[in-house]
Amino acid sequence: MARGRLNSSSKAEAELPKAKINTQSLRNVGKLLSYIKPYRIKFAGGLTFLVISSLVGLAFPGFFGALIDASQGVKRFGFIPADLKKIGEVAIVVLFLQGFVSYFRITWFVQVAERSLAAIRRDTYFKLITLPMNFFANRRVGELNSRISADLSQIQEVLTTTFAEIIRQVIILVGGITLLVIISWKLTIALLVILPVLIVIAIVFGKFIRGISREAQDQLAESNTIVEETLQGIANVKAFVNEAFEAGRYDKTLQRVVTIAVKGAKYRGMFGAFIVFCLFGTVFSEIWYGSYLVSIHDKGLTFGQLTNFIVYAAFISAAMGSLPDLYANLQKAVGASERVLEILGETGEDVSINASENEIKQTIHGNLSFSDVHFAYPSRSELTVLNGISFDAKAGQRVAIVGPSGSGKSTTAALILQFYHPQSGTILFDGRPADEFALTDIRNQVAIVPQDVLLFGGTIMENIAYGKLNATKEEIIQAAKRANADQFITSFPEAYETVVGERGVKLSGGQRQRIAIARALLKNPAILILDEATSSLDSESERLVQEALEELMKGRTSIIIAHRLSTIREADKIIVLEKGNIIENGTHQELVANEQGLYRYLSQLQYDVQ
Numbered sequence: 001m002a003r004g005r006l007n008s009s010s011k012a013e014a015e016l017p018k019a020k021i022n023t024q025s026l027r028n029v030g031k032l033l034s035y036i037k038p039y040r041i042k043f044a045g046g047l048t049f050l051v052i053s054s055l056v057g058l059a060f061p062g063f064f065g066a067l068i069d070a071s072q073g074v075k076r077f078g079f080i081p082a083d084l085k086k087i088g089e090v091a092i093v094v095l096f097l098q099g100f101v102s103y104f105r106i107t108w109f110v111q112v113a114e115r116s117l118a119a120i121r122r123d124t125y126f127k128l129i130t131l132p133m134n135f136f137a138n139r140r141v142g143e144l145n146s147r148i149s150a151d152l153s154q155i156q157e158v159l160t161t162t163f164a165e166i167i168r169q170v171i172i173l174v175g176g177i178t179l180l181v182i183i184s185w186k187l188t189i190a191l192l193v194i195l196p197v198l199i200v201i202a203i204v205f206g207k208f209i210r211g212i213s214r215e216a217q218d219q220l221a222e223s224n225t226i227v228e229e230t231l232q233g234i235a236n237v238k239a240f241v242n243e244a245f246e247a248g249r250y251d252k253t254l255q256r257v258v259t260i261a262v263k264g265a266k267y268r269g270m271f272g273a274f275i276v277f278c279l280f281g282t283v284f285s286e287i288w289y290g291s292y293l294v295s296i297h298d299k300g301l302t303f304g305q306l307t308n309f310i311v312y313a314a315f316i317s318a319a320m321g322s323l324p325d326l327y328a329n330l331q332k333a334v335g336a337s338e339r340v341l342e343i344l345g346e347t348g349e350d351v352s353i354n355a356s357e358n359e360i361k362q363t364i365h366g367n368l369s370f371s372d373v374h375f376a377y378p379s380r381s382e383l384t385v386l387n388g389i390s391f392d393a394k395a396g397q398r399v400a401i402v403g404p405s406g407s408g409k410s411t412t413a414a415l416i417l418q419f420y421h422p423q424s425g426t427i428l429f430d431g432r433p434a435d436e437f438a439l440t441d442i443r444n445q446v447a448i449v450p451q452d453v454l455l456f457g458g459t460i461m462e463n464i465a466y467g468k469l470n471a472t473k474e475e476i477i478q479a480a481k482r483a484n485a486d487q488f489i490t491s492f493p494e495a496y497e498t499v500v501g502e503r504g505v506k507l508s509g510g511q512r513q514r515i516a517i518a519r520a521l522l523k524n525p526a527i528l529i530l531d532e533a534t535s536s537l538d539s540e541s542e543r544l545v546q547e548a549l550e551e552l553m554k555g556r557t558s559i560i561i562a563h564r565l566s567t568i569r570e571a572d573k574i575i576v577l578e579k580g581n582i583i584e585n586g587t588h589q590e591l592v593a594n595e596q597g598l599y600r601y602l603s604q605l606q607y608d609v610q
C-alpha cells in the first residue's frame with residue numbers, strides 16, 4: 001500500500017499529465033490569466049520587446065554575410081555600405097539595442113510571472129485551507145500538495161519561459177524560412193525536404209528513449225522505497241533477522257534498474273549514430289550543394305549568402321526541434337491550470353482572509369444543545385453515524401460522552417466545531433441555531449484539546465501562542481504555568497524558545513497535551529471539547545495533565561470524550577452513545593445503578609464499580 005503510494009507520487013513529480021489544447025481548455029486557462037491583469041502594461045511591453053528582439057536576432061546574421069561579402073568587395077544590402085568598419089559600427093549599435101531590449105523583456109516577463117504566480121499560489125492555498133473538511137476526506141494530502149508545488153511551478157515555467165520561447169521560435173521559423181527562400185529557393189527546397197523528416201524521426205526516437213529512462217527512474221524509485229521502508233522499520237527487520245531477505249529484495253530491484261538502463265543505452269547509442277550520420281550528412285550535402293552554387297558565378301550565390309544560409313538553416317532546425325517540447329510544456333501547463341482552477345472554483349467556508357474580519361462579533365455564553373441531530377459523513381452517506389441525538393449542556397456544565405469505539409463520539413465533537421453539518425436536526429448555541437452565528441464566531445469560542453496533539457515546527461512559545469496569536473509573552477507563560485507546563489519547559493536550556501515539531505525536540509505525549517491545554521487556556525473559550533487520549537500516561541504525567549485539565553475546565557462548558565471512565569465521575573451528565581444513539585444518560589451514580597446498562601458494563605471492564 002505504502003509502496004504504491006510512494007511510487008505514484010514520485011512518478012507524478014517526474015511527469016505531469018498533458019491536457020488536450022482546445023478552445024475549452026484555453027478558455028479555462030484564460031481565467032487564470034486574469035491574475036496577469038494588474039501587470040498588463042508590463043506584460044504588453046515585454047511582448048513587444050520580445051517580438052523586436054526576435055526580429056533583430058533574426059536579422060543579425062545578415063551582418064555576417066555582409067561582412068564576408070564586403071571583405072571580397074561585394075555590396076550585399078543597399079543600406080549597408082561595403083565597408084568593414086561601417087558594418088562593425090552598425091552591428092555594435094544593433095547589439096547594444098538588442099541587449100537593452102532583451103534585458104527588459106526578460107525582467108518584465110519574470111516580474112509579471114512571479115507576482116501573478118504568488119497571487120495564484122496565495123489564493124489556492126487560502127482556498128485549500130478554508131475548504132470544508134469533507135473536501136479533505138476524499139483527497140490525499142500529497143495530491144493537494146502537488147497542486148501547490150508541481151502544478152503551479154509548471155504554470156510558472158510557461159509564464160516565465162515557455163510562452164516567450166514559443167513566440168520567439170515561431171518568429172524565427174517563419175522569418176528564417178522566408179529569408180532562406182529569399183537567399184536561395186533551390187537550397188531551401190533541398191533543406192525543407194530533408195529537415196522535417198529528420199526532426200520527426202529524432203522526436204519519435206527521443207520520446208522512445210525518454211520512455212525507457214522514465215521506466216528506469218520508476219524502478220529506481222521502487223528500490224528507494226525499499227530503503228525507506230526498511231530504514232523506517234529497522235527494528236522489525238532486525239527483530240525478524242530479515243537482513244538477508246531485505247538485501248535480496250533490494251538487489252532484485254537494482255538488477256531490474258540495470259537491465260532497463262542497459263537496454264536504454266543501446267537505443268541511445270543508435271540514436272547518437274543516427275544523429276551523427278544523418279544530421280551531419282545533411283549539413284554536408286547542403287554546404288556541398290551551396291558551394292556548387294557559389295562556384296557557378298552567374299546564377300549562383302555569394303560566399304556571404306552561403307554563410308547566411310547556413311546560419312539560418314541552423315536557426316530553423318533548432319526552432320523546429322524545440323517546438324514539440326515547448327508545446328508539450330504548454331499542454332502540461334493547461335492540465336495544471338485546469339486542476340488549480342478546480343480548487344479555486346470550490347466553495348470555501350465563510351472565513352475571511354483578513355484576520356480582523358474574523359474577530360468575535362456575537363458572544364457565546366456556553367449553552368450547547370443538540371436537537372434530534374441525524375448525521376452521515378457525505379463521503380459515506382449510506383452509514384448513519386448519529387441517529388437523532390439530543391442533549392443539553394448548560395453553560396459551565398461538564399458533559400461526558402462515552403461509548404464503544406465507532407459509536408460517534410468524535411463525530412459529535414466535529415459537529416460542534418461545525419466541521420460538518422447535520423442532515424437534519426439542529427445544534428444550538430445559547431438556544432439559537434448554529435447557522436445564526438458566523439462560523440468564525442463559533443470556532444473562536446470553542447476550543448478542542450485533541451487526542452493526538454500536533455505541534456508545528458517552531459518554538460514552544462509560538463506553539464502555545466497558536467491559541468491567541470496576539471498574546472503577550474507574559475500571557476503565554478501564565479497559560480503554561482496554569483497548564484502545569486512551565487516546569488518542564490524551563491528545564492530545557494532554551495526554555496520557551498526550544499524548537500519542537502519534526503526537526504526539534506521530541507516532547508512526550510503528556511507534555512504535548514499540556515502545551516495543548518496552555519493553548520486552549522490562552523484561547524479562553526466558552527465551550528471546551530476534550531478528546532481524551534486513548535493511550536494512558538504514567539501516573540505522574542497523568543496527574544499533571546489531569547490537574548491542568550481541571551484548571552482549563554473551570555468556569556466553562558466542557559464536553560469530554562472519555563475513554564477512561566475514571567476521569568468523568570464528577571461530570572454533571574454522562575451520555576452513553578452506541579451506534580449513533582444515546583442509550584443512557586445521567587450522572588455516574590445514576591448510571592452505575594442501572595444493572596443492565598452499558599455504562600455499568602463498561603465501568604466493570606475498567607475497574608470495580610464503586
Ligand SMILES: Nc1ncnc2c1ncn2[C@@H]1O[C@H](COP(=O)(O)OP(=O)(O)OP(=O)(O)O)[C@@H](O)[C@H]1O
Pocket residue numbers: 137377379380385403404405406407408409410411412
Ligand atoms: N471522515 C469520515 N468519513 C467517513 N466516515 C467517518 C469519518 N470519520 C469517522 N467515520 C465513521 O463514523 C463512525 C463514528 O466514528 P467516530 O470517530 O465518531 O467514533 P468514536 O466513537 O469517536 O470512535 P473512537 O472511540 O474509536 O475514537 C465510524 O463508523 C467511522 O468509521
